[in-house]
Amino acid sequence: MIGSSTGGKASPSLPFSTTNFPGNLATRIDGNEINSINNGNASANAMTSITKDDPDWKSKLNIPEKDHRARTSDVTNTSGHDFEDYCLKRELLMGIYEKGWEKPSPIQEHSIPIALTGRDVLARAKNGTGKTGAYTIPIVERIDPNKNAIQAVILVPTRELALQTSSICMELSKHIHLRVMVMTGGTSLREDISRLQEIVHIVIATPGRLLDLVKKDLAKIDACRVIVLDEADKLLSQDFNHLLDDVIFHLPQDRQIMLYSATFPLTVDDFIKKHMRNPYEINLMEELTLKGIESVCFAKLSILM
Numbered sequence: 001m002i003g004s005s006t007g008g009k010a011s012p013s014l015p016f017s018t019t020n021f022p023g024n025l026a027t028r029i030d031g032n033e034i035n036s037i038n039n040g041n042a043s044a045n046a047m048t049s050i051t052k053d054d055p056d057w058k059s060k061l062n063i064p065e066k067d068h069r070a071r072t073s074d075v076t077n078t079s080g081h082d083f084e085d086y087c088l089k090r091e092l093l094m095g096i097y098e099k100g101w102e103k104p105s106p107i108q109e110h111s112i113p114i115a116l117t118g119r120d121v122l123a124r125a126k127n128g129t130g131k132t133g134a135y136t137i138p139i140v141e142r143i144d145p146n147k148n149a150i151q152a153v154i155l156v157p158t159r160e161l162a163l164q165t166s167s168i169c170m171e172l173s174k175h176i177h178l179r180v181m182v183m184t185g186g187t188s189l190r191e192d193i194s195r196l197q198e199i200v201h202i203v204i205a206t207p208g209r210l211l212d213l214v215k216k217d218l219a220k221i222d223a224c225r226v227i228v229l230d231e232a233d234k235l236l237s238q239d240f241n242h243l244l245d246d247v248i249f250h251l252p253q254d255r256q257i258m259l260y261s262a263t264f265p266l267t268v269d270d271f272i273k274k275h276m277r278n279p280y281e282i283n284l285m286e287e288l289t290l291k292g293i294e295s296v297c298f299a300k301l302s303i304l305m
């Protein structure tokens with residue numbers, strides 16, 4: 001095992017402060033309400049004052065108050081990229097800036113440009129360093145809102161993480177007509193089935209519920225070309241491991257797989273070898289700084305440790 005798990009999502013000691021997270025819907029509304037949100041409405045209202053070619057669009061954004069609290073080097077030690085460097089849609093940039101994110105964090109700098117190319121990604125970074133943005137930004141960029149199909153699946157180990165992730169995803173895409181669905185165990189299956197009759201572009205799910213709906217042929221993921229495993233170490237633990245092979249089996253051959261985690265224990269190796277193709281590796285953990293070293297396989301590192 002390369003390192004030990006640092007536990008779940010955001011906590012007060014994490015590199016980015018999280019306490020004033022402006023739109024933390026996950027703490028205010030439950031999954032069913034999230035499921036029914038239509039980002040399109042927010043978009044229609046907000047877009048009336050900013051036209052597509054408006055050169056002053058940035059100055060008209062509704063930017064939250066700046067957070068002046070101290071941040072650790074995990075998030076400040078960047079190469080100086082701007083979100084605009086990645087040629088993202090104007091509407092997505094608006095969502096990013098209105099979330100209060102001025103510049104990409106290191107994991108976002110490493111991940112976004114590669115993920116945008118469709119290549120598989122294997123990323124290791126501490127909790128709270130912006131991993132969610134590192135994969136949701138390229139996913140939102142590549143979704144076609146006019147196509148009525150599940151185009152991306154984000155798998156997480158718990159319902160709480162699914163809700164947190166969906167709230168970030170919806171905030172970032174609030175100016176785009178995207179439909180995000182949370183699909184987790186412990187909720188009404190019937191409501192999920194009825195929600196699936198409507199348009200869904202992005203599914204954020206725990207593996208068991210997703211697989212259940214896929215096997216019943218209610219959730220169709222045969223056109224889904226991107227899958228993310230967030231907290232991949234937990235998803236590929238013995239509890240879930242067997243489910244993941246099954247989920248991947250239902251995806252098209254031509255798909256992108258991205259793994260994000262603070263740790264990559266040996267249990268992840270099998271999955272990487274079996275399903276991933278020449279993944280681009282990112283490792284931002286201090287004890288394994290790989291700056292300037294290319295193609296170092298996590299598997300080899302784990303043997304050395």
Ligand SMILES: Nc1ncnc2c1ncn2[C@@H]1O[C@H](COP(=O)(O)OP(=O)(O)OP(=O)(O)O)[C@@H](O)[C@H]1O
Pocket residue numbers: 008009010016017018021100101102103104105108126127128129130131132133
């Ligand atoms: N580029 C950015 N600029 C400023 N704040 C950011 C940026 N990216 C993410 N954040 C904020 O940092 C906090 C932590 O981000 P996030 O939850 O994505 O981290 P994470 O690495 O996914 O953590 P975990 O592994 O615990 O899920 C959130 O409040 C998020 O809004």
